Amino acid sequence: MKKITSLLLPIFVIIFSFGVHAQVEQAPAGFDVLQNSIAHGKIDTVVYTSKTVGTERTTLVYTPPGYSAEKSYPVLYLLHGIGGDEFEWLNGGHPEIILDNLYAEGKVEPMIVVLPNGRAMKDDRAEGNIMAPDKVQAFATFEKDLLNDLIPFIENKYPVIADREHRAIGGLSMGGGQSLNFGLGNLDVFAWVGGFSSAPNTKQPAELVPNPEEAKKQLNLLFISCGDKDGLISFSKRTHDYMSENDIPHYYYVIPDGQHDFNVWKDSLYNYAQLLFK
Structure with missing residues (x-):
């Protein structure tokens, strides 16, 4: 795995790169604006059986423009925050628009994106006290639901390439912590890991990566991002600091005035998506 020297860009992006990816930079104006003149992907709501939870659960699935069951695709599992559910990304971030626009510019690899509910409990709605202990615990329980129920379902229903090299995970806030916990904790499952504004559920770095040398061999990409005005930035920074101290290549993207x-x-997804599966 090659590594290039770290550099500080004018827009305060710090990069510790694998030497094979594009430069990270702030998303341009219009990156998240619907364009009617281009091809669009499709978002479906599908239901899977969760043995972990003991019920049927719903997830959204984005298939890219030109999707064909005759082709094979890598998969990104994109996770929401503590106050959301499987619709949070769709309602607040419109990843389908960001990705459609990137496809039109030839900047991303065709991929399927799964937007699950990361609160693995029978009543998984973001209602009432979202900080209740059982609801917080459900975000940790989702690791089993993801690995044992959702991923097998997706790989049975869709024409995906079912190996770690073609499996990515990423998320925002609580979902960012989940992504780092589940991704770095299961490098036999995920080779691409991204945490955006990761929340206090993020494990301590030494617990995330107890064997830095092994992580270097297994990680294709580690992407960490946060706004510089975010009160939770310490959780992203401590992860970045540990990776730097142990010479683990990664991207650390600090967004000014964020x-x-x-x-x-959205800016994080715009950049992360362009780095995946390349």
């Missing part, structure tokens, strides 16, 4: 909101998360 808060804990979809302006940061």
